[in-house]
Amino acid sequence: MLSILKDLLRYNREFAAGAALLGIVVAMSAMSALAPMPPDDVYVVPPDLPPSWTYLMGTTSRGQDVFWQLSFAIRNTLLFGFIVALLSRILSLVIGLLSGYLGGFVDRVLMSINDTFIVMPLFPILVMFYFVMRDRMSWAALALVMAGLGWAYDARLIRSIAMSLRTRQFTEHSVYSGMSTRQIVAQEHLPYVMPIVFSTTMNNINWSIGLEVTLSVLGFTNINTPTIGVMIYWANQHTAMTAGVWWWVFFPVALVIMVFIGLFLLAVSMNEYIDPRSRLSRMRSAKT
Amino acid sequence: MQSINVYIVKRLGQFFLVVFIGINIVFFVTHATPIDPVEHSIMAAAMFGSTSPEAINMLREALADLYGLKGSLWDQYWTFWKRIAVADFGPSVSSFPTPVSTLIGRAIPWTVGLLLTAVIISWVVGNILGGLAGYYRENRLLKAAGVVAMGLHPIPYYIIAFVLLIIFGYLWPVLPLGGGYQRNMTPGWNLPFIGSVITHGFLPALSLVLVGFGAWFMGMRALVSNIVTEDYVVYAELAGVDRNRILGSYVMRNALVPQITGLGMSLGAIFNGAIITEQVFGYPGVGTLLVSAVHAGDYSLVIGITTISIIGVAGAVLVIDLLYPLLDPRVKIG
């Protein structure tokens, strides 16, 4: 595993760049542990100060230090993306593998559900969830809902791989040797789909963070928990852009863009790593 | 022929199933909201004026009666399907007695017009550039385009729209900041009006294209760079066929099949995009309508809009599925 990482870092510039970007972001979120003030208190520093050595990223019109506020925000945002990805991966793996391996009736039922989720207009549904749950729509609840909605595309992808695995000889061998469905799927097929799971994880984190930002900015989430979206939400409430408090918007947007590009580069490079053809050509061109 | 019929029937069955499940989910989720449309109307009416509580109670009765909201959930569910069957969503509760279809009818040309244009532009631009980039791998301009595509693609749509608005709204204010066309203009098929629509739609469309074209670009580039290693392309090159012709007639053509499927699927995202575009750019369309319907607890309007979008998306997927055998004869039907 370590040697793969080393390989990737050495031969794959995308991977190195992505890892570096994410490194910065994670370091930023780790800073939240050192924050001198609780994240939801307002008017703890003088408002509206531009970036300076005392306030590295300036202060907000709510009297918060953008730097520390941002550290909490990015921590929560990352955690959110991670949880959604984790939960929805479990769903898509179970459904994709079962559907692909078992085929027939189970496959048809599961894929009908799957296709329904694919055509559902997601954003309206999320907004409606917000209206049903209102103040109970905590950060964790939103993560659960998003995980419940975010597995369908990838389940289809995993299913197609599982389907092709089913026809391979080793599956037949396993069946003849008396392994149960659970064993075959978990022990034989899972390793094959893991790479694709990793790369979809990155995309899924991107997707969920993107939606979280959008929902928060529009005020459809719990605005007490600082996230990147919630920060922009408060900045908009204080018309920060026209009032000239640009740093309140700029730093969160810049940081979240770093997250997106970082994750995306990791996903791309992993995809390439999985596909030996492009890996070979890259190594060849790296040598020449 | 037998197998094609079976295939079509199966696809159609799938379509109806998906639409049925989707509409059911929407019905029950909307009816689970605690927002009571009657209460909403009353508050809108009583917000500012002098109102006696006695009168409000009386009005509440009258409105519940008028809106037909009496009766159990199952009664409403049954009425709902009876109406869907004849493509009637009934009157909007928050704009009573205007029919839901009238409200949607006014908004939908804007949404479809903008989003369809944007999706098609990004699909065409993304595929052409991606194809070129996959074939001419060493071209610097195309490499640069690749970097732009990769950089923009993962950023969520809201952020892109927001940044564009800041650039063209505050830093370099050349484009209108909202609306679908110039104020006080009479809509019609004349140059000034069309021009006005294009200028007003430019920024929203640009944001959609910027976010959208990256995925097509990268997909096409990957497909093309795989295809160029295939034997028939190598032969064609050795035989001295013009390179542009190879790209156009052999490579791209084969690579397009999966991209067309993708186009069908991406129509699904149209609706997600609509709400955000309209919120950020103040563009007219069903997104704003939907949000205000949700705010007002207007079940009939919410259901009307989401149902149309579900049918639209599932329909697009169906059409693509049905066309697929024609596009790619290699696809095994069964």
Add this chain to the structure above:
Amino acid sequence: MSVLRNLAVAASACVFAFSAYAQSSNLPRHETLIVENPEGTIKNPGWFNYWAVNAGGRSTGLHQLAMDTFWYIDPNYGIDGVWDNSLASEKPIYNADFTEMTVKLRSGIHWSDGVEFSADDVLYTINTHMNTNGLFWSAPIQINVASIEAPDKNTVVFKLKKPNSRFHALFTVRWNGMWMMPRHVFEKAGDPLKFAFNPPVSIGPYTLHSFDNNGKWFTWQKREDWKRTTVARYGEPGPKYVTYMDPGPPDKRVIAQLNHELDIIHDVAPEGMFTLAKQSKTSRGWFKGFPYAHPDPTLPSVILNHQNELFQNKDVRWALALLIDIKAVSMASYRGAATISAIAIPPTGTQPDFYHEPMETWLTDFEIDTGKSKYKPYDPTAGKQIADMLRPSMGDQIPSDPKQIAKAFGRGWWKPNPQVATELLERAGFTKRGDAWYTPKGQPFTIRITTEGESRPVMTRAGSMIAQQWRQFGIDAKIVVAEGGNLIFVRAAGDYEAIMSWSVETWGGHPDLSFFLDSWHSQFVAKPGSPQPPRNWQRWSNPELDKLIEQIRGIGFDDPKGVEIGKEYIKLTVREMPVIPLMAYNVFTVMDETYWTGYPNAETDPYTDPVPNWANTKYMMVKLRPRQK
């Protein structure tokens, strides 16, 4: 590469070729007044039948420019006094026991299609509301009116079912009122619930010019026969065209006014107001300098739910009030540009003359007895302290004359005192363990303050400051957001613990309190779980209050005894603290003087409320004059 180049050329061509169409309107700018309609985009723009409950827009210009009724009460001082006889030629004439109201009508007033307005229209309007359920004013008419008759063309007599000394309030505009219907149009229209009234036949000085099918704007044009409408008494309306539009979120509104494309902003965040004050020489608020905003006769408060057992004890309510530092709340919400009030009357219009000023001595002497100590909570200098706090950064625009300070920033408020709050809470059975407070039942003391989020940023900010102050004291307080229309529902359903909203609204110009107070009678308090009719959102019932309300019902609208009863109401609410009053609803209405002058303002000409969604702003049109030709 030609593809790339072509794309680039095409894109830039698009931008420049059509830049001509980027202008926002094709009407002469110097003849047009452009106003923000806070209703935003109208869902059903082709609907102008105001009398059906779910009309399209209301403040799209429809009720400011095209509607009229008997009387207007100005929220400020009025052009010719607070009371204006509009379609009526004199004040309402009641009989001795308030069971009959006679209205004398003005003659020579015409609808925009040339038909003369008369008692027939009034009879039609009232009879239609009596015979149809579900119209906007059906219920109050059916409850009150036994019959109506017109002895002559210019007189109508209402016979009431029961005595009602405030029946005329229904036809008296404060924001809106019961508008008169054109009989000759509606009579032919069939079911009045299903008639769109498009285009509307106007009785105001303007008629509809055009509107956007998507509900983003409505343009009105001055009637050629504007002389045959009621405002003609004050002269010719200035603007030839008036456009009411949805300019988008606050940022865009500020930009639009900086570009002189929006003459009146309805409301904007305080920061947006400051930006405009700094960057646009022609923009001004109600006050020339700080705090700029117009205080509406509405009283944002922390409304506590009296059907929640935690807030049934007045000691708890007082403790919570004594934990609020109004200076911080004023800074957090309005950046100091708030007009504070310790008593449950909005500190606006003529109300301070009637109530705030005379009550000062009583308030200063008011004392709380916690059982352990006695405390005089009123700090008459709170407003002055806010002004002093702002002076270093805002300079000369902060007044130093105490009278001006009282007008702009308000008078006193409650001095925060955690010690007294602790004693009050302990007397109520609450306990503090460690850093956290627990309820008498031993549960953590949590309060969720519902706010309206993006729809009302300033209140959301005030709420989050108050939550923080309570939190610092050891109460687990947080805000929750009920975006947009959702708050209305939560508030009516009583589905909240505390809410940033208002249950006190007054006429502004007139001291009568019945406008909101009558609805606070305990006879209207809903059972838990069922919806509460406006405006007693706190669901407070109190026998003493009921007596005061009944006394008001028994006297006339202009009876000077009304003010005395009002003072008793203030004393009662100070003792009981049913809601925690904070400040006036300050609206940052910003007016651009590039094209128009003559806007109302606090210093020289407070003739009406500039907040443009009020129907009372019709008086603004006759005072506006073009600046350049």
